[in-house]
Amino acid sequence: MALEPYTKSAEIEPQLCQVIDSNKDVTTKATKCAKSNSGVGWRQMLIGFLLICFGISNSWQYKNVHMPSSSSLIASPPASAFVNTPATLLFTTRHDIQVANITRPTGGPQIDVIVRDLAEAMAIDFYYAKNLVCWTDSGREIIECAQTNSSALQPLLRAPKQTVISTGLDKPEGLAIDWYTDKIYWTDGEKNRIEVATLDGRYQKVLFWTDLDQPRAVAVVPARKLLIWTDWGEYPKIERASMDGDPLSRMTLVKEHVFWPNGLAVDLKNELIYWTDGKHHFIDVMRLDGSSRRTIVNNLKYPFSLTFFDDRLYWTDWQRGSLNALDLQTRELKELIDTPKAPNSVRAWDPSLQPYEDNPCAHNNGNCSHLCLLATNSQGFSCACPTGVKLSLQIPVPMGRRR
The missing domain is CATH 2.120.10.30 (TolB, C-terminal domain)
Structure with missing residues (x-):
């Protein structure tokens, strides 16, 4: 699924909520290379990949190499505490x-x-x-x-x-x-x-x-x-x-x-x-x-x-x-x-x-009056209201999705 990058826009209007009938039912990380085997280390990866580490001028470079998941060429990793x-x-x-x-x-x-x-x-x-x-x-x-x-x-x-x-x-x-x-x-x-x-x-x-x-x-x-x-x-x-x-x-x-x-x-x-x-x-x-x-x-x-x-x-x-x-x-x-x-x-x-990245809800709550929720839509977020409340349609919302 292609996800479009989030771009801040000054054109997003505030999205407000209004009360409705509350009685309605709503039913791999790369580790340091091994220094044995002439400085060449390796690390097994899930789902058919092998991470091979090459020594280059006293530094290390990691490369993902696709391998058949049933390959018999991959040796067992060394035991460790x-x-x-x-x-x-x-x-x-x-x-x-x-x-x-x-x-x-x-x-x-x-x-x-x-x-x-x-x-x-x-x-x-x-x-x-x-x-x-x-x-x-x-x-x-x-x-x-x-x-x-x-x-x-x-x-x-x-x-x-x-x-x-x-x-x-x-x-x-x-x-x-x-x-x-x-x-x-x-x-x-x-x-x-x-x-x-x-x-x-x-x-x-x-x-x-x-x-x-x-x-x-x-x-x-x-x-x-x-x-x-x-x-x-x-x-x-x-x-x-x-x-x-x-x-x-x-x-x-x-x-x-x-x-x-x-x-x-x-x-x-x-x-x-x-x-x-x-x-x-x-x-x-x-x-x-x-x-x-x-x-x-x-x-x-x-x-x-x-x-x-x-x-x-x-x-x-x-x-x-x-x-x-x-x-x-x-x-x-x-x-x-x-x-x-x-x-x-x-x-x-x-x-x-819990690595953090900038996101649309971090900026003025996405201009949402109540809930700013991350979303897979083109804007990367949606404004939402608590159950029993709905988004007001009385103001223009040129960008963003309402839920």
């Missing part, structure tokens, strides 16, 4: 939020509880630039956030939990923060809806409410203005759409050999989607358009939530009550945490996972 690269993982259990620092070569990860006294915590996400952690609590039918003390994720024993969304929820499950425009997206598995609101909870809008049956995980790709979600209902599938909820942009990515699609994780740099299936016991990967699908690891117990960081996959397993990891280079599989408090959702915490 799994925990050489530090990682910080946020994860929910039923009643709290914990952080695991995967930094020590021996002795296992250091684990701290940073949020306590939750009813039934499910999904979790973060906003690194604002030191913000947010989660869904299905037991209390709310979405909450808390400010961390620092980027080191110190325990939040004194930080008050702030309720962001408390109305219109039955079973909030999936959660994703758009760090470009300060929006929060979520799924409701009981009402079968996908919704969005500003990060402070204002201007709540239903984006999708038809042809949904148990939506669960949700993820955003702000650079491509894409919203991705799983649905594990009678006809399980994985779908994507424009982040503004344009129904014409909606498309099915997966509908074959899928039963319980639970977790989603996006490799933003390589534009890959990883996802788990708890019934079929695998983790698969595909491109953003659903092509080039293949299995990364299978014969798992009950993979649930999933996150990607630094060429590693981390996931929770509901049957084992564990937090696990797979190194995509060495193929080493490791159980990191085995706890009676079974982990639900997991997210890697790192600034590299």
Whole structure:
């Protein structure tokens, strides 16, 4: 899909909202080359690519070389210590939020509880630039956030939990923060809806409410203005759409050999989607358009939530009550945490996972009165109104799309 670059324009008129009948129902990263083998290093890439590193005048140059995915010429990567690269993982259990620092070569990860006294915590996400952690609590039918003390994720024993969304929820499950425009997206598995609101909870809008049956995980790709979600209902599938909820942009990515699609994780740099299936016991990967699908690891117990960081996959397993990891280079599989408090959702915490780019909503809220949502249209955004409110047609809007 070709996406036109965003160009600021002084011709965009403000777009205003007006109240309507509120009773109406709206039903790879390149690592340093190995210095062995005469200075020639290599790195295995997903989906049929090999990254070859050539030594040039004491510097290194990387080239992507297309290779058949089944090529027998690619040797196995050398073994390496799994925990050489530090990682910080946020994860929910039923009643709290914990952080695991995967930094020590021996002795296992250091684990701290940073949020306590939750009813039934499910999904979790973060906003690194604002030191913000947010989660869904299905037991209390709310979405909450808390400010961390620092980027080191110190325990939040004194930080008050702030309720962001408390109305219109039955079973909030999936959660994703758009760090470009300060929006929060979520799924409701009981009402079968996908919704969005500003990060402070204002201007709540239903984006999708038809042809949904148990939506669960949700993820955003702000650079491509894409919203991705799983649905594990009678006809399980994985779908994507424009982040503004344009129904014409909606498309099915997966509908074959899928039963319980639970977790989603996006490799933003390589534009890959990883996802788990708890019934079929695998983790698969595909491109953003659903092509080039293949299995990364299978014969798992009950993979649930999933996150990607630094060429590693981390996931929770509901049957084992564990937090696990797979190194995509060495193929080493490791159980990191085995706890009676079974982990639900997991997210890697790192600034590299939320790279920021200029966008139309960053400039005077896109001249929108309420919601400025990233979109795959030619303008790169749409003005939208909270549910129960519609855009006023009384003023001219020479450019931009209204929703």
